[in-house]
Amino acid sequence: MAGVISGRLAAIIHHHHHHHTTLIPTHLHQQPTIKLPTIHARRPSTMSASAITPTTSLDNLTIQPTIPSSGCWSEFAGNISGEWDGFGADFTVDGKPIELPENVVPNAYREWEVQVFDWQTQCPTLAQPDNSSVIYKLVRLLPTVGCEADAATRYSVEERVIGGEDNMVSSFAYQASGCYTAVWSTQKSASLKVLELEHCLIDPRDKESRVRVIQIVSVEGNKLVLKNIKVFVEQWYGPFRNGDQLGGCAIRDSAFATTKVLNGSEVSGVWQRSNSIARFQDSPNILQELVAVDGIEKSARDADSLVLLPRNLWSSKVELEDGEKTCCEVGWLLEPGRAITSKCVFSINAELKEIIVSSETAA
Template identity: 65%
Template sequence: MALAASSVIGGVSHNRTINSLSFQLPKHGNIACSNCRIFTASCLAKTAASDVELPNSNPTTAAADSWSEFARNVSGEWDGFGADFSIEGSPIELPESVVPEAYREWEVKVYDWQTQCPTLAQPGENVMTYKNIKLLPTVGCEADAATRYSIDERNIGGVDNKVSAFAYQSSGCYTAVWPVADSGTHEVWELEHCLINPRDKESRVRIIQVVCVNGTKFVLQNIRVFCEQWYGPFRNGDQLGGCAIRDSAFASTAATKASDVVGVWQGQKAVANFYGSGNNLFQELKSNGALKSIRDESNLILLPKQLWCSLKERGSETCSEEVSIALETTVLEGV
């Protein structure tokens, strides 16, 4: 038996259709990661069931073709906005030291970073790299001359690999599990979910749950949300989207309604199985039947952009090592 935690991030559209991505991590030693714990996580985004194709599970060439398509869809310059949220769903203000004096004089609170995420996946091999770049806030339309505040480079695959598990779909969606270097006494993990909007493949959301393992407890520390638009082919962040960005700051906008999340949901799912995969931390999501979920308001954290998050303890349970993605639509009462 092993302790587990169930963590969910989600989004809903007006027709109450959901796309969900979930995964589970194994106990110590079952994957090529010496410090893995068991998690169950899910990630949801607005979409319509007819818009998404679950990948085919035909042999090696199909897998290679799927990765090549994924590489095409995920690579490029992704510009947008990012914000941190507390475990209550409240946006966290940017440090006062980075906010222009004009905002402080006007008593304007700033919650959003303007961001870049140049991403490059190699079509011929399972290697991907990207950078989370935060830009210092500017006043007015000065973003084209913005200064970089921080750069966080992430490497997936190859000799510089830092990821513990990675599951992908040809659409450009993926889930990554990152161990966080921490000088404290507790393990810290980042569970990252990237979801491409199937109706607009130049629009995506990345959600990161920061989870601390405190003894036998899995504690959600904070949530990061990035809303991004594809700005052009990969150029390693050399060019800013600036005022041409097709999105806007979102952290202080209205949160999702609980009534849009609770209820019974069902849909088709695809699965990536890590069990017995040895050192192969890359897995493709493949069609695997139907999924039914029942959600209530318990532990629900409501976020802007039709997103939500929850973390629930699941004690005395043995979990398999898999990732699944599913499209869910609400089930009418009495049906």
């Protein structure tokens, strides 16, 4: 059974007798009173990406436009910028959660045979509204017992740059809403390339809530092989502060890695969708707006081809048109009969053809 220990972690107790229960040591029941930073109760409809000046080397970042700025980019920059905090977890290609390394888990949890699967995370993000560039950090915080003073101790920090002279992304497609899909490429060796397909989906009913699902795919010859999946469930906590704000028990959400997975029958069958597309094949632009196309498409989805994940999420990799295309898809079931999806479509040579973000309803 999954549970939250002191607002920080989801844990599963595995006893030798296979009896599962959530166990909290008695000294954890006493929650200290902590003073939290003031945060905005509601997100402003239009947010300046530079509302709060960053306090680190990000100040000195020189950014060159990659494509001409537009009203869509400015709106996207406002919706993506800020402090996105939450939880993250890794999953196998079968959708099984992967336990955190033993060396980061507090002794108290190991003594009680607690397995920890979720990181608490921060993702401070700053997009420039006047030129096409984004910089964000993925911060993983060390697990702690309760709301301790060191609840925000960082385990790792990974910084990524989109656009400008320090660009790190291979392809990037975005919508004004704050949704985006990014392809990150790493050449591990002369014969091995690894792609990270990052799908960021914003809840259209609540733009302070989003998920990021990253499919780790190796390119073996011309074949794409899914290796594992990373999931981040995040909420917006205020304008950009370069991660210098929340942590510990201030997080509104809870850990999710061991919670119930999506029921495949809820997303299988015939669905109809309206698409927004960015086409990258034979295009010099690595940053592109997702442009809505006319018409409604219908397609069938087979539950057997899906990796079912918690929080009503799924991942899939399927071959289309007799192997002429490979489609890597991530989906989020918002409510029964309604979903949003993001797809990266690759050619037979494992080259990105297009990115498609769709609003879907059950037919």
